[in-house]
Amino acid sequence: MRNYKRKTPKRDPTILRGAVAAMKSGISLRAASNIYGIPRSTLLLHRRNNETILPDESEPSEVDINDVEIAPKGYKTVFTEEQEKVLEHFLYVTNDYFGLNAKQARSLAYQYVKHVKVACPLSWHRDEMAGLEWFRSFKGRHPKLMLTKPERNLETTxxxxxFANYFSVVKTE
Structure with missing residues (x-):
């Protein structure tokens, strides 16, 4: 979803950790839900994420709250922030000299994925370009990026x- 508005408030991670640790100590899922005021489905999700430290419910034991991991919320991203900054800079430079349309920019993003060898959706491999939704989100995160039509005649200078700028950017990586 492009403009998702959260309907419930974010949960405090320390309370979630405490509830999961309490379940390991022998409290039932329903009781932990009532005590901590967290929906059972949320507690079940976090209990499943921590099965390595919660191997057997038949043996209650003390669990350190710091051992409990809380899964991050949100969508998985293709690029890290640093990689996205490099891609943004590359698109700026390329657009300044050649001009890019949306398909060319998406194709460059896919080539960058192959270069840095990060995981991406299967549709990117099939189409050999980044997805349209990813590109819209990328433009939303980088509103200064303006794509222009390619010029007909490119001057050799x-x-x-x-290419001098391109090789200097590649060498810095």
Whole structure:
């Protein structure tokens, strides 16, 4: 979803950790839900995520709250923040010299995925370009990025200057 508005408040991670640790100590799922005021489905999700430290419910034992992991919320991202900054810079530079349309920018994003060898959706491999929804979100995160139509005639000085900048960026990685 592009503009998802959360309907419930975020849960305090320390309370979630305490509830999961209490379940390991012998409290039932329903009792922990009532005590901590957290829905059973949420507690069940976090209990399943911590099965390595909660191997057997038949043996209650003390669990340190710091051992309990809380799964991060939100969508999985393709690029890290640093990789996205590099991609943004590359798109700026490329757009300044050549001009890019949306499909070319999506194709460059896919080529960057292959270069840095990160996991991406299967549709990217099938289409050999980033998805349209990803691109819309990327443009939303980087509103200064303006894609222009490619120029018909490229001057050789612009091409030489572009590749000089390109190789300097690649060497810094």
């Amino acid at each position: 612009n091409v030489a200057e572009f």
